[in-house]
Amino acid sequence: MAKILLEMKNITKTFPGVKALDNVNLQVEEGEIHALVGENGAGKSTLMSVLSGIYPYGTYEGDIMYNSEVCKFNDIKDSEAKGIVIIHQELALIPYMTIAENMFLGNERGTKFKINWNETSELARKYLDTVGLKDGTQTLIKDIGVGKQQLVEIAKALSKNAKLLILDEPTSSLNETDSKALLDLLIKLKKEQNLTSIIISHKLNEISYVADKITVIRDGSTIETLTKGVDDFSEPRIIKGMVGRELSDRFPKREHHVGDEVMMEVKNWNVYHPLYNERKIVNNVSINVKKGEVLGISGLMGAGRTELAMSIFGKSYGENISGQLFINGQEVHLNTVSEAIKHKLAYVTEDRKGNGLILSNPIKINTTLANLDAVSKNKIIDKDKEYAVAVDYKNKLKTKATTVEQNVGNLSGGNQQKVLLAKWMFADPDILILDEPSRGIDVGAKYEIYCIINQLVADGKSVIMISSELPEVLGMCDRVYVMNEGRIVGELDGKDATQEKIMTYILQSSGNKEVKNG
Amino acid sequence: MDKDQVLGFLKKNTMIIVLIIVVAFFSWRTGGAILLPMNVSNLISQNAYVFILATGMLLCILTGGNIDLSVGSVVCFVGAVGAILMVNHNVPIWIAIIVMIVIGTAIGAFQGFWIAFVRIPPFIVTLAGMLAFRGLSNVVLNGLTISIKDKTGFVNLFGGGADCYIHDFFGNGSLNLTCLLGGIVATAVFVLLEVSGRIKRSKKNYELENFAGFLGKLIVISLVIIVFSYKLAQHKGVPTVLIWVMVVVLVYGYITNNTTVGRYFYAVGGNEKATKLSGINTNKVYFLAYTNMGFLAALAGMVTIARLTSAQPTYGQNYEMDAIGSCFIGGASAYGGIGTVPGVIVGAVLMGVINLGMSLMGVDANLQKVVKGIVLLAAVIFDVVSKRGGKMIAKN
Numbered sequence: 001m002a003k004i005l006l007e008m009k010n011i012t013k014t015f016p017g018v019k020a021l022d023n024v025n026l027q028v029e030e031g032e033i034h035a036l037v038g039e040n041g042a043g044k045s046t047l048m049s050v051l052s053g054i055y056p057y058g059t060y061e062g063d064i065m066y067n068s069e070v071c072k073f074n075d076i077k078d079s080e081a082k083g084i085v086i087i088h089q090e091l092a093l094i095p096y097m098t099i100a101e102n103m104f105l106g107n108e109r110g111t112k113f114k115i116n117w118n119e120t121s122e123l124a125r126k127y128l129d130t131v132g133l134k135d136g137t138q139t140l141i142k143d144i145g146v147g148k149q150q151l152v153e154i155a156k157a158l159s160k161n162a163k164l165l166i167l168d169e170p171t172s173s174l175n176e177t178d179s180k181a182l183l184d185l186l187i188k189l190k191k192e193q194n195l196t197s198i199i200i201s202h203k204l205n206e207i208s209y210v211a212d213k214i215t216v217i218r219d220g221s222t223i224e225t226l227t228k229g230v231d232d233f234s235e236p237r238i239i240k241g242m243v244g245r246e247l248s249d250r251f252p253k254r255e256h257h258v259g260d261e262v263m264m265e266v267k268n269w270n271v272y273h274p275l276y277n278e279r280k281i282v283n284n285v286s287i288n289v290k291k292g293e294v295l296g297i298s299g300l301m302g303a304g305r306t307e308l309a310m311s312i313f314g315k316s317y318g319e320n321i322s323g324q325l326f327i328n329g330q331e332v333h334l335n336t337v338s339e340a341i342k343h344k345l346a347y348v349t350e351d352r353k354g355n356g357l358i359l360s361n362p363i364k365i366n367t368t369l370a371n372l373d374a375v376s377k378n379k380i381i382d383k384d385k386e387y388a389v390a391v392d393y394k395n396k397l398k399t400k401a402t403t404v405e406q407n408v409g410n411l412s413g414g415n416q417q418k419v420l421l422a423k424w425m426f427a428d429p430d431i432l433i434l435d436e437p438s439r440g441i442d443v444g445a446k447y448e449i450y451c452i453i454n455q456l457v458a459d460g461k462s463v464i465m466i467s468s469e470l471p472e473v474l475g476m477c478d479r480v481y482v483m484n485e486g487r488i489v490g491e492l493d494g495k496d497a498t499q500e501k502i503m504t505y506i507l508q509s510s511g512n513k514e515v516k517n518g
Numbered sequence: 519m520d521k522d523q524v525l526g527f528l529k530k531n532t533m534i535i536v537l538i539i540v541v542a543f544f545s546w547r548t549g550g551a552i553l554l555p556m557n558v559s560n561l562i563s564q565n566a567y568v569f570i571l572a573t574g575m576l577l578c579i580l581t582g583g584n585i586d587l588s589v590g591s592v593v594c595f596v597g598a599v600g601a602i603l604m605v606n607h608n609v610p611i612w613i614a615i616i617v618m619i620v621i622g623t624a625i626g627a628f629q630g631f632w633i634a635f636v637r638i639p640p641f642i643v644t645l646a647g648m649l650a651f652r653g654l655s656n657v658v659l660n661g662l663t664i665s666i667k668d669k670t671g672f673v674n675l676f677g678g679g680a681d682c683y684i685h686d687f688f689g690n691g692s693l694n695l696t697c698l699l700g701g702i703v704a705t706a707v708f709v710l711l712e713v714s715g716r717i718k719r720s721k722k723n724y725e726l727e728n729f730a731g732f733l734g735k736l737i738v739i740s741l742v743i744i745v746f747s748y749k750l751a752q753h754k755g756v757p758t759v760l761i762w763v764m765v766v767v768l769v770y771g772y773i774t775n776n777t778t779v780g781r782y783f784y785a786v787g788g789n790e791k792a793t794k795l796s797g798i799n800t801n802k803v804y805f806l807a808y809t810n811m812g813f814l815a816a817l818a819g820m821v822t823i824a825r826l827t828s829a830q831p832t833y834g835q836n837y838e839m840d841a842i843g844s845c846f847i848g849g850a851s852a853y854g855g856i857g858t859v860p861g862v863i864v865g866a867v868l869m870g871v872i873n874l875g876m877s878l879m880g881v882d883a884n885l886q887k888v889v890k891g892i893v894l895l896a897a898v899i900f901d902v903v904s905k906r907g908g909k910m911i912a913k914n
Contacts, residue, residue: 313795314797316794316795336797336799337794337795337796337797337798338797338798338799340797341797347795349792349795354789354791354792355789355791355792355795356792356795357789357792358784358785358788358789358792358793358855359788359789360788360851360855360856361784361785361788361855365781365784365785369781369785369792369793369796369798370796370797372778372781373778376777376778379777379778379779380776380777380778381776381777381778381781383776384718384719384722384724387724388722423796
């Protein structure tokens with residue numbers, strides 16, 4: 001048996017209110033490709049952040065043993081010094097610098113006062129050759145494609161003397177050919193340089209192709225480790241490990257209020273990326289939602305769900321949007337957010353801190369922001385009325401705060417989510433699009449949010465719930481669309497839906513069909 | 519009061535406390551000269567432009583720490599055009615006033631267009647404006663000074679010079695009773711509004727600040743108004759320019775505090791994306807901030823030439839810095855979204871007092887700049903560090 005390069009023992013990491021990792025154990029042998037799989041939010045990325053020192057020693061419990069010694073990393077520099085290099089999902093390259101400059105950023109050749117550009121280019125060339133990238137070292141990053149950028153990242157890691165390479169969804173933005181090339185490169189590096197890698201991916205076909213071992217993480221704990229040649233590496237087997245949990249009573253009892261009238265219908269909806277106009281983000285999507293229905297849109301991160309919702313909501317995302325939108329049977333053209341609000345549409349963002357709330361302002365100001373006219377006369381705000389409204393919603397949604405004068409920045413995630421819901425409920429919509437309404441909040445608050453959703457549909461509103469958490473989709477929705485890579489790839493009735501079915505829809509429609517099990 | 523309350527009180531009223539300390543310091547060092555009626559009156563007349571410009575600057579800063587560097591040059595340009603019209607072309611005063619307002623607002627709208635709709639960084643647009651309008655002022659004036667001394671109607675209207683005071687209707691010469699009466703009426707109105715507001719709130723069971731604090735605030739502010747008007751009454755009465763300043767402060771104080779538009783300025787600075795997704799046209803908010811800045815720069819331009827009874831190509835230099843400094847000293851956040859008109863006025867008064875006090879002490883003008891620079895830096899450091907929970911060094 002080969003030497004154990006890395007062992008993570010009983011790692012526990014808590015964030016305020018959430019236990020992200022609970023006694024995780026991971027063993028990686030030298031010279032293997034080890035895959036980490038699990039649903040969104042299972043804790044894969046958190047685990048890798050602990051390993052690479054992004055969460056420094058002391059902020060987590062448990063030990064990291066690397067080369068048989070205990071590591072106490074304070075930051076990413078410490079872990080890199082040991083040869084542990086992480087490549088994030090979002091590439092960290094600077095577009096207007098050359099490949100060589102990017103590769104040695106923070107690790108410059110030469111002295112503090114004089115960068116040795118010759119050495120830089122020479123070394124860059126050497127590592128680019130290793131990864132099989134033929135472009136010149138002086139090419140600007142912005143001029144090469146994402147696939148090549150990923151190779152630059154790997155070359156950069158090699159230049160840091162990487163012994164253990166961590167790749168967080170390396171192929172998520174790559175096409176089939178580039179993905180295949182990348183995976184083959186990892187295998188080649190393993191064989192030639194005995195390089196160990198940990199790869200996080202949702203693309204199970206790729207994982208079965210490239211990995212020697214697979215560790216499944218679910219709800220912050222390690223479930224099992226599968227070994228190639230010993231265990232079954234098939235997709236259904238992996239999926240079972242990923243989702244095989246019991247649905248307990250984490251959801252309130254549901255009554256069905258679904259009416260016959262279609263509240264909103266989207267037909268042949270297409271959206272392109274705002275910067276890269278040739279990239280189609282939403283591809284010919286047609287969906288509808290009925291009165292009193294909780295409609296789920298399931299899928300992985302990056303499936304285009306948020307983009308679909310925002311493009312419907314007054315074209316707040318995307319370019320060249322085409323398709324038809326009907327509300328209450330009437331075709332409407334919503335070009336601005338305020339038109340969308342006027343047509344009784346609301347979009348509750350997934351990113352409550354970035355796109356939803358004004359953290360430096362109190363609850364009452366956030367509550368009324370989307371419908372200020374309702375608390376003002378001739379554009380003059382009736383502050384007493386505003387206060388009353390905020391208090392009313394605070395009580396209705398059981399928001400925990402001393403007063404409505406409290407800044408939302410000081411509230412917990414669950415309470416911030418309630419303020420955000422209050423804001424959009426006050427805008428008096430008929431259709432609410434809730435984007436990941438329970439992300440990052442604890443179980444108790446989740447339950448309360450679900451109760452609010454049930455109340456909304458009981459009042460005759462329609463709710464579209466975008467969620468990456470399968471149990472939540474199953475526990476809450478009357479009907480589920482499955483979205484992947486910009487397309488609707490499946491539609492399920494709430495009663496028939498299972499986690500396996502949804503996962504299968506997603507995985508079967510994923511692009512890289514050419515990469516077959518090796 | 520427990521420790522938290524004391525700390526909260528100190529934090530909320532830091533600049534007022536600093537202002538009191540600074541006034542006390544200067545009245546000690548100048549043997550009370552800084553509190554002489556004449557000097558109090560001068561403080562207003564000399565700094566009127568700062569109050570007006572700082573109020574406009576606050577709106578720009580609220581949108582996200584954006585500043586307007588061009589205001590000094592716009593003040594000069596608008597003043598220059600007005601003086602030329604009145605003196606060289608004998609245009610009636612009221613037409614000249616309208617033209618000046620229109621030009622100032624148009625300049626603001628022009629810059630606002632690039633900033634708001636084309637999204638050119640405000641620093642660049644207004645830097646360009648600062649250069650261009652300084653140059654244009656020179657062109658318009660041919661590099662000369664134009665005196666508007668004999669346009670007494672204009673000079674008296676916008677205050678500043680020797681006789682620009684509100685007429686004393688009941689006066690007997692020594693004490694300006696109109697002024698004192700005005701102060702008393704203002705105090706009464708203020709107390710009435712506060713008390714009735716509190717009664718209304720308590721009837722509806724809304725949250726109230728504690729009674730001692732409320733009473734203390736009421737007494738202190740009333741006293742300040744009365745003493746202030748008494749001081750002015752001892753020296754010729756209310757400078758006309760004070761009326762303009764008060765109108766600007768009250769109107770903009772009201773707008774920022776009570777109107778939907780005012781709310782938008784804070785919202786954009788607090789979180790632009792969230793504001794956009796709430797259906798608010800954020801481009802328009804930026805546009806409004808800079809257009810309004812142009813409008814107030816025009817008003818400041820009129821006040822400036824009236825005070826100096828002339829127009830010169832060098833007027834208005836560094837006015838933008840006075841306005842920006844007042845905002846930050848007065849508690850506006852350098853990142854936007856936070857700041858109030860009363861706060862900015864306190865900031866402007868603090869700067870004015872430091873100026874006046876040091877001049878009375880005979881401190882060298884260059885050293886005065888050093889002190890002002892230190893005060894500005896200290897104020898913003900305090901703001902940033904206290905928001906970080908007292909940690910001096912930012913996390914890397």
